[in-house]
Amino acid sequence: MKNYDLIVIGMGPAGMAVSAMGVSMGLNVLSIERRKIGGECLNCGCIPSKALLKGAEAFHGLKRLSSYGIDIDADILKISPMSVVRDKIDAINSKKTMKMFEKVSLVSGEAVLDGPDAVRVNGRTYRGKRIFIATGTSPAIPPIPGLKDLPDILTNENLFQLEEIPKSMTIIGGGAIGSEMGQAFARLGTNVTIVHMDPHLVPTGDEAAGCLLEKVMVEEGVTVRNSASIDRVEKRDGSFFLYSGDDVFESEKLLVAAGRVPSISGLRLGEIGVNHDKKGISVDQRMRTSVKNIYAVGDCNGQYLLSHAAMHQGMLAFMDALSPFSLPWTCRDRYVVPWAVFTEPEIAQVGITEKEASKRGLNYDVCEKKYSSYGRTVADGHPEGFVKIIVGKSGKILGATVVGEGASELIQEWTMAIQDRRRMTHIMMTQHPFPSVGTINKMVAEEWMMSKMRSPILGKLARFILR
Ligand SMILES: Cc1cc2nc3c(=O)[nH]c(=O)nc-3n(C[C@H](O)[C@H](O)[C@H](O)COP(=O)(O)OP(=O)(O)OC[C@H]3O[C@@H](n4cnc5c(N)ncnc54)[C@H](O)[C@@H]3O)c2cc1C
Numbered sequence: 001m002k003n004y005d006l007i008v009i010g011m012g013p014a015g016m017a018v019s020a021m022g023v024s025m026g027l028n029v030l031s032i033e034r035r036k037i038g039g040e041c042l043n044c045g046c047i048p049s050k051a052l053l054k055g056a057e058a059f060h061g062l063k064r065l066s067s068y069g070i071d072i073d074a075d076i077l078k079i080s081p082m083s084v085v086r087d088k089i090d091a092i093n094s095k096k097t098m099k100m101f102e103k104v105s106l107v108s109g110e111a112v113l114d115g116p117d118a119v120r121v122n123g124r125t126y127r128g129k130r131i132f133i134a135t136g137t138s139p140a141i142p143p144i145p146g147l148k149d150l151p152d153i154l155t156n157e158n159l160f161q162l163e164e165i166p167k168s169m170t171i172i173g174g175g176a177i178g179s180e181m182g183q184a185f186a187r188l189g190t191n192v193t194i195v196h197m198d199p200h201l202v203p204t205g206d207e208a209a210g211c212l213l214e215k216v217m218v219e220e221g222v223t224v225r226n227s228a229s230i231d232r233v234e235k236r237d238g239s240f241f242l243y244s245g246d247d248v249f250e251s252e253k254l255l256v257a258a259g260r261v262p263s264i265s266g267l268r269l270g271e272i273g274v275n276h277d278k279k280g281i282s283v284d285q286r287m288r289t290s291v292k293n294i295y296a297v298g299d300c301n302g303q304y305l306l307s308h309a310a311m312h313q314g315m316l317a318f319m320d321a322l323s324p325f326s327l328p329w330t331c332r333d334r335y336v337v338p339w340a341v342f343t344e345p346e347i348a349q350v351g352i353t354e355k356e357a358s359k360r361g362l363n364y365d366v367c368e369k370k371y372s373s374y375g376r377t378v379a380d381g382h383p384e385g386f387v388k389i390i391v392g393k394s395g396k397i398l399g400a401t402v403v404g405e406g407a408s409e410l411i412q413e414w415t416m417a418i419q420d421r422r423r424m425t426h427i428m429m430t431q432h433p434f435p436s437v438g439t440i441n442k443m444v445a446e447e448w449m450m451s452k453m454r455s456p457i458l459g460k461l462a463r464f465i466l467r
């Protein structure tokens, strides 16, 4: 039996973060992956979806050139973005694999736990001083009559293997995947229908954000059915049929993007005593499981289903694994988790939403600035969007929603502000290069300040000083 300092199961963002830190410190690391290095994120998640969105954006931009006073006379000869997406993934994959795994012992195969300090793969057992489970998730297939046994449905796992852009696609799910892929395929010529049970697109976020995205997507030709209950689905004569109340949607392809389930069933967690439930492996603030020296990082613990959160957890768990005692900065809840959906307009969120603030009965102000009121975003041809900040009474920033051009970048300033417990005055007193899109962050803080300056006492004081 071979001994290692660290054994890492799963080579997605979480597992790669642990492995990279381990080898950089000169540790003896065994990394195990059953499919492809890079995990869901690189192979069938973040990266291919963003590559496809970029192709769709370029094509959409071409059709909108006249809005900038430019008319071109071009014939579209061929549209085959799917192979370009795959080529990009292959290029990233080979670079990543070569660079990182020069020093890691990499085994290809399905790992199972073989004791509290041992892992079995391809019939061999390896012992590790610390074990990190980073096995991610798989697409959830909701219990809709007819769905489970339907042949040829699409999920993120086979979507990027399509050769052609389909003529029509029904998507079950209006969350992050359904919205991003709905817009990408619609822009590339697919007749897209999104059917989901939540009241607005991107339901984990702000309602107005989801409604604005819906408005833009509907204008681009997407059909959206919110709060829908799906009665059944079937495939007949080569087409998919989705029945929802009086609606029947027929399409060439059916994409299921209805949430995730943790990939943990084959790990023998129960036998080893690793507590888990249907959301994932139970962990504490430092990603420690119920078994000493076994950690569960990334999506497999069900805490956040995001790549950056997965990598961050890998880092925290690694630091904890090498610490003789619990360090305060390895505690997950010290850090806020922003997210962004890369549609056009983008939707980004950090901290609490307006709805959550109201539900919790907090004493807060809502401060909002529309993109349509800022010269730069109007001049860019992107007037759709807003920055909405949930502000505590003393100016403490509780949450931020940014919708529009550059939202995924603009959210970073609010993320740092919330994490470092900054107030609106800090954003207002920070100079932003004009006319960057990010200046709108400062503008919303200025607006908050102005609202505070409207106080009768301050007015009286100003008049007294100027008397
Ligand atoms: C279409 C799509 C788009 C997305 N876009 C974004 C985005 O823009 N931004 C963002 O932050 N997040 C995005 N996500 C989510 C992101 O992909 C995940 O949060 C991230 O990949 C989680 O990383 P992970 O390391 O926990 O797990 P994964 O990336 O799922 O990796 C787990 C790895 O473990 C392997 N594995 C599983 N079981 C075993 C076993 N028993 N033995 C060996 N290996 C095993 C799997 O094969 C896999 O490679 C997207 C997801 C999808 C589906």
Ligand SMILES: NC(=O)c1ccc[n+]([C@@H]2O[C@H](COP(=O)([O-])OP(=O)(O)OC[C@H]3O[C@@H](n4cnc5c(N)ncnc54)[C@H](O)[C@@H]3O)[C@@H](O)[C@H]2O)c1
Pocket (backbone or CB within 6 Å): 142, 143, 144, 172, 173, 174, 175, 176, 177, 178, 180, 195, 196, 197, 198, 202, 203, 228, 229, 230, 257, 258, 259, 260, 304, 305, 306, 339, 340, 341, 342
């Ligand atoms: N840009 C990003 O950061 C990004 C992009 C894609 C995915 N992701 C991650 O991947 C995860 C999974 O994404 P997702 O879009 O699959 O899930 P999601 O949780 O974001 O959305 C699930 C959607 O499926 C619908 N749904 C679920 N069950 C249904 C049913 N029985 N009938 C009708 N509708 C149903 C919901 O109403 C909702 O619209 C997300 O949690 C997200 O963290 C992130």
